[in-house]
Amino acid sequence: MRSELIINCNPTEIRIARLENGTIAELFLERAREAGSVGNVYKGRITHVLPGMQAAFVDIGLERTAFLYVTEIAPELLDLDAMMGSDEGSTTAQRSGRRRSRDIPRIQDLVKEGQDVIVQITRDPIGTKGARLTSHISLPGRFLVLMPTVDHVGISRRIEDEKERLRLKNFIYKTKPKGMGFIVRTMSDGVSQKELKQDMEMLLKIWSDVESKQARVKSPAIIHEELGIILRTVRDLFTLDIDRVVIDSENEWKKVRQFAETYIPRMKNAVELYKETEPIFDAFGIEVEISRALGKKVWLKSGGYIIIEQTEALITVDVNTGKFIGKRNLEDTILKTNLEAAKEIAYQLRLRDLGGILIIDFIDMKRFANRDKVFHAFKEHLRFDRARTTMTKITDLGLIEMTRKKTHESLAMTLCEPCFYCEGRGYLKSKATISHEIFRELYRNLTDYFSDHLTIHVHSTIADLILEEERVNMEEFERKTGKKLAIKPREDFHMEQFEIAEQGAEPPLDIRE
Numbered sequence: 107m108r109s110e111l112i113i114n115c116n117p118t119e120i121r122i123a124r125l126e127n128g129t130i131a132e133l134f135l136e137r138a139r140e141a142g143s144v145g146n147v148y149k150g151r152i153t154h155v156l157p158g159m160q161a162a163f164v165d166i167g168l169e170r171t172a173f174l175y176v177t178e179i180a181p182e183l184l185d186l187d188a189m190m191g192s193d194e195g196s197t198t199a200q201r202s203g204r205r206r207s208r209d210i211p212r213i214q215d216l217v218k219e220g221q222d223v224i225v226q227i228t229r230d231p232i233g234t235k236g237a238r239l240t241s242h243i244s245l246p247g248r249f250l251v252l253m254p255t256v257d258h259v260g261i262s263r264r265i266e267d268e269k270e271r272l273r274l275k276n277f278i279y280k281t282k283p284k285g286m287g288f289i290v291r292t293m294s295d296g297v298s299q300k301e302l303k304q305d306m307e308m309l310l311k312i313w314s315d316v317e318s319k320q321a322r323v324k325s326p327a328i329i330h331e332e333l334g335i336i337l338r339t340v341r342d343l344f345t346l347d348i349d350r351v352v353i354d355s356e357n358e359w360k361k362v363r364q365f366a367e368t369y370i371p372r373m374k375n376a377v378e379l380y381k382e383t384e385p386i387f388d389a390f391g392i393e394v395e396i397s398r399a400l401g402k403k404v405w406l407k408s409g410g411y412i413i414i415e416q417t418e419a420l421i422t423v424d425v426n427t428g429k430f431i432g433k434r435n436l437e438d439t440i441l442k443t444n445l446e447a448a449k450e451i452a453y454q455l456r457l458r459d460l461g462g463i464l465i466i467d468f469i470d471m472k473r474f475a476n477r478d479k480v481f482h483a484f485k486e487h488l489r490f491d492r493a494r495t496t497m498t499k500i501t502d503l504g505l506i507e508m509t510r511k512k513t514h515e516s517l518a519m520t521l522c523e524p525c526f527y528c529e530g531r532g533y534l535k536s537k538a539t540i541s542h543e544i545f546r547e548l549y550r551n552l553t554d555y556f557s558d559h560l561t562i563h564v565h566s567t568i569a570d571l572i573l574e575e576e577r578v579n580m581e582e583f584e585r586k587t588g589k590k591l592a593i594k595p596r597e598d599f600h601m602e603q604f605e606i607a608e609q610g611a612e613p614p615l616d617i618r619e
Contacts, residue, residue: 109348113336113362114386115355122339123392130395131490132456135520136335142514143168143227145332147243147316151325152221160213163236164225167326170236174225176213178240222325224316230514243316244289245309245330248341248369249297250278251289252309258287265295274302281306293345337365344373352390354380399457400518406430406450410443414454416518423451423466437476440469444480452487461493461512470504481506527600535602540568541576544604548583548591551606559590559609566595568604 108128114121117138124132136142150166152174163171217223229238245252259278261271274290277299282288294302312330319329332338336353340362344351353359359379366374380386387393398404405411409429415422425447427439451466466484471477477500484506488495497508514520524530535543544562564572572580572593580591 111351113353147330149325172237174239247305249294253287256287260289262292264292354386448484466506557608563605565599569595
């Protein structure tokens with residue numbers, strides 16, 4: 107599989123696309139005024155301790171106070187197995203049993219209001235929620251991740267060769283300082299001891315600087331800032347399976363070249379400067395794919411399609427056969443559509459960066475063997491996803507329930523905002539509904555009208571409806587009340603907006619429900 111990183115740099119925005127065989131698989135975006143803060147280390151102050159939630163709010167100098175849960179404070183509750191894909195921690199059963207133990211510390215026994223704490227952001231603020239924090243600092247390098255507060259060595263699951271795993275593990279145990287831990291990253295596979303040691307020494311120097319700074323500054327204050335999005339992405343993704351990195355900014359190209367020469371010299375020639383006049387994302391066909399990724403409906407090659415609906419708490423994906431009618435029988439048609447949808451859904455989850463709880467509604471299959479085929483196909487396609495996922499098998503109703511780790515806003519939430527016209531509902535009231543609301547408003551406020559002539563200001567399409575299809579309601583109102591109605595079309599009005607004014611009086615305030 108040919109993989110490339112395409113980097114588009116502007117003064118106010120940086121976009122990075124990962125292409126796999128010429129198709130965009132992941133998109134990373136950072137705007138200057140909305141720069142992410144995950145990985146930053148702060149000296150914060152506890153503002154509130156919430157025993158009922160076993161959590162605390164921490165002032166770290168951001169707009170909203172951040173959230174620190176009890177499991178991110180007590181070392182015995184740390185989920186080492188989940189960190190950086192390590193499989194060297196305790197088993198799930200051990201962790202579950204430990205969390206049920208009566209010996210679990212209480213948040214009020216660990217921190218007090220007004221106390222200073224050293225914390226790191228693990229998730230940026232999302233919506234109305236503040237940043238998520240941990241007191242277990244982790245500092246990522248090229249090959250290793252330093253965990254200065256935990257005595258533990260972990261090896262990435264993606265390093266599968268047992269001899270290599272043992273080599274790396276033995277080296278780290280022999281070299282690391284006592285009381286500190288390291289996680290060996292996937293790109294350490296085959297790396298020399300000299301390179302590993304250099305990476306370790308660099309991370310230890312960074313931690314020494316953090317400790318020195320936190321002793322000097324007053325809270326709240328930032329004491330370590332993570333790399334910018336370009337160098338961070340290059341550090342984390344620029345492995346041997348990346349064929350090249352193409353950048354359209356000469357300044358950033360020089361920085362990436364220098365970074366590559368320092369940490370990955372064998373890859374420095376794979377960093378290219380884009381010099382063409384055509385915008386880089388247009389040249390690689392990325393802009394079109396981004397636009398497609400914002401739509402609800404995604405067509406499959408067979409003629410079927412999937413519908414993706416995103417809410418704040420839940421994401422639903424619905425699979426439909428659409429125009430695909432198959433060739434043999436209904437069960438085979440459904441199976442082919444579901445298999446094609448499984449691949450596309452896994453791709454869309456990565457591209458749109460959809461996280462949280464997901465419900466996927468595959469087309470119902472009668473044969474259990476076919477359900478297993480679709481489930482295992484979907485699981486195989488998710489193998490390329492760097493975000494952690496968990497999921498259930500397909501139920502009798504054809505549903506898969508799954509979770510995907512949510513670390514920041516989805517692509518749609520990043521690039522879009524609620525529609526000012528429908529106010530985020532996704533739909534408008536029908537023209538007939540608006541017409542009936544107008545007449546209900548007329549009858550409701552009848553005693554307040556002193557004039558016998560009333561003017562209704564409405565959008566032109568509603569005006570046409572009242573004068574034509576709803577004319578009988580207008581005549582009935584005039585007959586019952588003795589008041590005359592005039593309809594005034596207003597192109598500048600919202601479709602749902604209307605105003606009722608008496609003759610010779612200024613129109614009242616906007617009446618819009």
